[in-house]
Amino acid sequence: MTSETIINLEAASAGESAAHVKYLYFAKIARAQGFEDVAKHFEDTAKQELLHAFGHLELLLGDITTKQCLEKAIDGETYEFTTMYPSFKEKAEFEGNVAAASEAQHQIEESKRHAREFAAVLKKAEKRFAALAKVEKRHAEAYQQIWETLK
Numbered sequence: 001m002t003s004e005t006i007i008n009l010e011a012a013s014a015g016e017s018a019a020h021v022k023y024l025y026f027a028k029i030a031r032a033q034g035f036e037d038v039a040k041h042f043e044d045t046a047k048q049e050l051l052h053a054f055g056h057l058e059l060l061l062g063d064i065t066t067k068q069c070l071e072k073a074i075d076g077e078t079y080e081f082t083t084m085y086p087s088f089k090e091k092a093e094f095e096g097n098v099a100a101a102s103e104a105q106h107q108i109e110e111s112k113r114h115a116r117e118f119a120a121v122l123k124k125a126e127k128r129f130a131a132l133a134k135v136e137k138r139h140a141e142a143y144q145q146i147w148e149t150l151k
């Protein structure tokens with residue numbers, strides 16, 4: 001179910017994440033221009049924006065397993081290299097923005113690499129995830145038995 005609040009939380013988490021990165025970038029610029037105090041202020045605020053993004057993600061994702069995190073990461077990176085960046089690249093080429101087109105191509109390769117790496121990590125951890133699922137199932141069954149005796 002996609003409620004408006006879920007959509008808002010997604011937008012809020014994206015916005016706070018973007019602010020986090022943007023302020024770190026601004027800090028870099030301020031520092032390079034000799035404004036150490038301004039750079040520090042940007043970095044302090046960036047840290048708070050990161051916590052805001054975490055808060056939104058916590059509400060959005062709830063109880064999420066490591067396996068699900070890896071699956072979500074693979075989905076996200078796959079979307080980037082199969083859909084998002086190819087369409088950005090096409091648009092940039094159409095508009096004659098050579099730098100943006102080549103950046104998009106670079107991002108296609110990076111996202112593909114990230115997806116591949118996450119998939120390898122998932123595969124490597126699969127046995128541990130399966131063992132964990134078995135333990136959890138056993139716990140659930142034990143609780144179910146206790147529950148039955150309490151009824």
Ligand SMILES: [Fe+2]
Pocket residue numbers: 016019048049052
């Ligand atoms: Fe914020």
Ligand SMILES: [Fe+2]
Pocket residue numbers: 077110111114
């Ligand atoms: Fe990536």
